[in-house]
Every structure is written in structure tokens, then in C-alpha cells.
Amino acid sequence: MKKIRVVVVDDSALVRGLLTEIINRQKDMECVGAANDPLIAREMIRELNPDVITLDIEMPKMDGIDFLARLMRLRPMPVVMISTLTERGAEVTMRALELGAVDFVAKPRIGLAEGINELATQIVEKVRIAASAHIRRATQTGLPTTTDAKTGGAALPLRSEHVPIGRVSTEKLICIGASTGGTEAIKEILTRMPADSPGIVITQHMPPGFTTSFAARLNSLCQITVQEAVNGERILPGHAYIAPGGKQFRVDKSGANYVCIVEDGELVNRHRPSVEVLFKSVARVVGRNAFGVMLTGMGNDGAKAMKEMKDAGSYNYVQDEASCIVFGMPREAILHGAADEVLPLLGIADALLSKLGATTDRYRV
Template sequence: MTKKIRVVVVDDSALVRSLLAEIINRQADMECVGTANDPLIAREMIRELNPDVITLDIEMPKMDGIEFLGRLMRLRPMPVLMISTLTERGADITMRALELGAVDFVAKPRIGVVDGINDLASQIVDKVRVASQAHVRRSVAPATTAVPSQAAAAPRNQAIGRISTEKLICIGASTGGTEAIKEILVRMPADSPGIVITQHMPPGFTTSFAARLNGLCQISVKEAANGDRILPGHAYIAPGGKQFRIDKSGANYVCVVEDGELVNRHKPSVEVLFKSAARVVGRNAFGIMLTGMGNDGAKAMKEMRDCGSYNYVQDEASCVVFGMPREAILHGAADEVLPLLSIAPALLTKLSGSNDRYRV
């Protein structure tokens, strides 16, 4: 018999603990082995029960979820699924939790908790399954977000030049992607080509994600808006809950944001963005597939390559979840498979190199 995924639920609400435990215990492949109403109890429970995954509320008594997460990921790294409220402050704190090493999050409803959490049941158990397979690393992050060191940031004298007005960099990611995207963007110089990004994320969180990146990078980062002209030195992130693609208006690339159907169960979908890149950008595109569960974007990334793009795929060792990169490789979409921290340097070398295929 397959070993069940053992889950500990940490939440200060008795109702939420009960609902989450019931949802988990309904699954044939998982069980809730314990619940705790504050992090101090949770700490002892984790030591005693050795769970595979914990779900963690953000706002709790005695010690908030972020402080507890920071300590946990330094001392005993393990897969954590955050349960966060859908507010502006909640979105900011959730981004911090992902920085500290949480695998993913679920947006908890503020009202109608019973119906809201039951509506999220399939999402919760899917994310618990993904978290149980995640490669979790010990966190060394300080208590507050720091600006990347000069060594980590892009060299200021590495000029891309006129090439940046024609080329376009397209990034797709899911589970573990917020931190992976950051590691790419902080290494991009101010005159890099325009960058378009689809990260699987629900409504209400991508604004905070973009703002956080904008404060760390030499390039400007924003949530994409319909009709935005895609400029060099700028990155555009697909809004949560919308489909995002690119088109051309005259000589300019532009963002198209629309309320389309789910594609590969996702909105935004990497498939939608990459398919538009194949059609609109062709040989002037660079594709990057980062960590994530599933196969979203793999077929379209192969279409990009068939149309002349050059594609980078994150390697298994540096992924939180290797699903999307693996599928891209299996579809023949990868030109290079690299560790996360090697992708931006390789891309910059390609952009500034002498190969005519990658020059304007």
C-alpha cells in the first residue's frame, strides 16, 4: 500500500482546522496526523509526528506564521503550504513567506469560511500533493528582504545595446517560481530586452509580487495591463486570474490581458503566452521555463523553438518541482538545460555575443 502523505494543520481557528483536517482525511493518499492552534504547539507536534507537509496560517497568537516559518526553514526545512487571507497586506506577507521557503499558498476566504474552504478543497489537496514532492532547501534569508548584493545583481556595465529593442524574453513558472523569477530578474541589466512573465498565481497577489521585484531589480517590473507597450528594461507579469499574451502594434510589442478560458487548468497559462511568442516574436524570442508542477507551456515552448527562438530550461537539481521543465525537455523544447543561477548569465552572453542569429 502506498504510504500516505502525513499533514499537520496549523491554524488559530478551530473551524478552519476542522475543515482542513476533514478535506485532507477524505483523500485516499493523505491523512491529517495532527492539528495545532499556535506555532509553539506545532513545533512540538512536528518533532513528534514528523509530517511530510504542514499547512500554516499567517496570523496566529504567540508567534506569527512568518516568524515561525523563518525559524522552521532555518532549523528543520520541510514543505509548507501557507494559508493566507486575500488582502493587500496578506499578499505582501505571502510573498515574504515564499521568499522564506514556503512551497505555495492558498488564499483563504475572509467571509463564508465553510463554503469558501470547501470550494477550495481540490486546490488545497492538489497543492499538498505538490508540496510533498518539493525539493525544500534550508533558508538563509534574513528577517527582512535585502537588496541583492552587487555580485548577484546584473553588472551595470554589461550593455546589451540596440539588440534589446527587437528581442523579447518570455518566462513561464509555477510552484517555486516566485523566487526563481527573482533570481533571473535581479541579474538583468537596465537595458535588457523586454521581459514577459506568466507565473501561476490567483487574483490579488501579482500586484504585490511585481512591486516586490521592482524594488529589487535594475529593470522596472510591473503587473501587465492591456495595451502596455513592451519596452526594453521592463518586465511585465501576467495578472492573476487573467490570460496574458503578446501581440504587435506597428513595430511595437504590446501586452494583451483578457478574461479568457482556463488553459491547461490555468489562468494565466504559460501555454497562452508562449504560443503568442511563437506567432508574434519568432526568432527574436528567448524562452525560459522555470520550476513548476504539470505540463503547462511545454507544447507552446516547442512551437517557439520551431519558430526560431532559443530556449532555456531549469535543471532538476535547482527546481522546487521539476514537472514543467521536465515536460519542456520531453517535448524537445530546450536548447539548454541549466541550473537556475546559470540561466541569466548564459542569456546575457548569448544576447551580447557575436552569433548573428541573436543580433539585430
């Protein structure tokens, strides 16, 4: 068996040692090098040609974000970030995912040795996923294409000659499920949605403490309002609601209105939040007024429930393999017969708008 070759980059000798030990315990992977700063890591990558690197964010000489930006521009490869459970850590992690990191592990602020050992299963799973991910070269700057769509950031391609979608937006609901690679895929769709789009509900696999920064980042880039879902809140047109990390999120009805239900619940398909929970509720509550979207991610979470949505009358889009970072969840949705259309990521928003009654000319990007 060809082992997954990993280089660990972290300024903490303790963390380097722990990660090296965790990786070397696996029969299918080995730590071929450990560097305490990005400059040493750069030489190791050249010499050792690893399959994956784990990368700390805060390091001497060059921080992890600067190093990641250069790496993804010059030598794109799978990277798993090692983040801290802080507000700044969450914000910087979102930036790392924008730059092309496949995924991240949130390490504890206290009890580091015990915490990392408790995360061992998650760490090695994410390294395995990263090793098989489709990695793309970053742009020269690695910067997003806009500053703020709501206040006139000019670089984002906004729609021209916009004709309001109208009454349909109060009846329809768009629901999106994603995992590995999903933060950028979701951004790609939401930044193309007009201010009067139907309400959008989203489950992205993400731990507690990170969805707040994710929602805030998207809100600054989109014409619609993007926020974390709040229990009991009415789902409005022109708004997107993201499942809070560590909670289950589903849709219910109160009178004529759709509402968010956010609650503690059991893990479903090993996830909380789970796409299965959201999609199953949409099949039951929304039925033929729903549009389903399954994006990049590992595993099969949501595939069965997406088929239930289709059987209830929803129209479903699934991201194609070529544009996925990881094709697991989309593949399972297709195999379950849940897809009405399989499209590249960049085609999904236009297809949605066209299906809602808008012409492609009105929403051309």
C-alpha cells in the same frame, strides 16, 4: 500506499476542523495533528514527523512568518501557507515564499466554511505537490540580499563595467513561464538583468490579488522596471511585465512594437494565466527574436507551446531538475524537445546575457 502525513496549524478551530476533514477524505493523505499556535505545532512536528504542514499567517504567540523562518532554518520541510485575500495578506505571502514555503492557498474573508470547502481540490493538490517538492535550508536570517536595487541597496551583486546591450534589446523579447516555486526563481533571474535588457514577459501561476504585490516586490529589488501587464501597453526594453492573476496574457504586435494583451479567457491547461497562452503568442508574433525560459512548476503547462517557439526560431532555456522545487513543467518541456539548453537556475541569466552579445565578464555576479 504510504499516506502523506499532514499537520494543520491555524488558530481558528473552524478552519482546523475543515482542513482536517478535507485532508482525511483523501485516500493518499491523513491529518496526523492540528495545532492552534506555532508553539504547539513545534512539539507536534517533533513528535509526529509530518511530510507537510499547512500554516496560517496570523496566529497568537508567534505569527506564521516568524515560525516559518525558524522552521526553514532549523528543520526545512514542505509548507503550504493559508493566506487571506487582502493586500497585507498578499504581501506577507510573498515573504513566506521567499522564506521557503512551497505554495499558498488564498482563503476567503467571508463565507469561510463554504469558501474553504470550495477550495478543497486546490488544497489537496498543493499538499500533494508540496510532499514531493525539493526543500532547501533557508539562510540564517531568511532575509533578501538587498533593500532596493534602484536606490542603491548595496548587498545585491550588481554588474560592473556595464556595456549597454544596445540595439538588440529593442528587437528581442524574453518570455518566462513558471508555477510552483517560480516566484523565487523569477526573482533570481530578474535581479541579474541589467537596466537595458530586452523586454521580459512573464506568466507565473498565481490567483487574483497576489500578482500586484509580487510585481511590486520584484520592482524594488531589480534594476529593470517590473509591473503587472496592462492591456494594450507597449513592451519596452528594461521592463518586465507579469501576467495579472485571473487573466490570460499574451503578446501581439502594433506596427513595429510588441504590446501586452490582457483579457478574460477560458482556462487553458487548468490555468488562467496560462504559460501555454503566452508562449503560443510569442511563437506566432516574436519567432526567432524570442528567448524562452521554463522554470520550476508542476504539470505540463507551456511545454507544447515552447516547442512551437523553438520551431519558430526562438532559443530556449529550461531549468534543471536539481535546482527546481518541482520539475514537472521543465521535464515536460524537455520531453517535448523544446529545450536548447538545460541549466541550473543560477546560470540562466548569465546564459541569456551571453547569448544577447554581452560577455560574462561584463555581467559577472
